[in-house]
Amino acid sequence: AQKITQTQPGMFVQEKEAVTLDCTYDTSDQSYGLFWYKQPSSGEMIFLIYQGSYDEQNATEGRYSLNFQKARKSANLVISASQLGDSAMYFCAMREATGNTGNQFYFGTGTSLTVIP
Amino acid sequence: DVKVTQSSRYLVKRTGEKVFLECVQDMDHENMFWYRQDPGLGLRLIYFSYDVKMKEKGDIPEGYSVSREKKERFSLILESASTNQTSMYLCASRTGGISNQPQHFGDGTRLSIL
Numbered sequence: 310a311q312k313i314t315q316t317q318p319g320m321f322v323q324e325k326e327a328v329t330l331d332c333t334y335d336t337s338d339q340s341y342g343l344f345w346y347k348q349p350s351s352g353e354m355i356f357l358i359y360q361g362s363y364d365e366q367n368a369t370e371g372r373y374s375l376n377f378q379k380a381r382k383s384a385n386l387v388i389s390a391s392q393l394g395d396s397a398m399y400f401c402a403m404r405e406a407t408g409n410t411g412n413q414f415y416f417g418t419g420t421s422l423t424v425i426p
Numbered sequence: 427d428v429k430v431t432q433s434s435r436y437l438v439k440r441t442g443e444k445v446f447l448e449c450v451q452d453m454d455h456e457n458m459f460w461y462r463q464d465p466g467l468g469l470r471l472i473y474f475s476y477d478v479k480m481k482e483k484g485d486i487p488e489g490y491s492v493s494r495e496k497k498e499r500f501s502l503i504l505e506s507a508s509t510n511q512t513s514m515y516l517c518a519s520r521t522g523g524i525s526n527q528p529q530h531f532g533d534g535t536r537l538s539i540l
């Protein structure tokens with residue numbers, strides 16, 4: 310079974326509008342973390358936002374917020390007031406605590422976001 | 427700022443060659459990772475290392491090996507390159523322990539096997 314599922318291969322949004330990118334996850338751990346990364350066409354992976362499994366408040370970072378619904382195992386990224394520079398691939402990732410190593414990361418297949426002027 | 431440096435941005439090799447991809451980080455991170463990224467498949471973990479000389483297989487280790495002799499350097503080795511290993515390879519590092527710290531990525535190596 311997929312650990313991270315992103316069901317939207319591509320999304321379009323009008324400039325200045327808000328957009329939600331979906332992410333669902335699968336884990337039996339109580340302690341885990343969820344991350345969102347942005348990958349522009351240049352290729353670098355840029356960390357956007359983090360949500361811990363025990364965090365009661367939804368994470369926010371500037372125009373990015375995370376809609377965390379623990380019971381539904383979803384961690385959707387909301388981008389408000391979209392800008393042309395937001396056009397990129399977006400990846401959802403999960404960190405699980407595993408045995409001695411303490412860190413195992415799983416990535417989704419990504420969502421390609423295009424912002425339309 | 428954390429800097430993760432991959433030795434090559436683009437690399438072209440021939441089938442059967444032994445290929446080395448090098449990754450260096452400058453933040454004394456315990457954990458280092460190698461991923462390959464293919465369209466429609468996202469990032470898939472090849473190997474990771476949680477300390478010097480320690481390594482764990484990821485989801486797709488076949489055809490690859492790794493070396494971590496020093497904390498700052500994590501090398502990915504393609505023992506005998508094949509065309510199905512043509513891909514983008516991403517290295518990442520992260521501080522150890524269970525925390526909210528993200529992975530920091532290098533710029534990637536686009537590897538073509540002819």
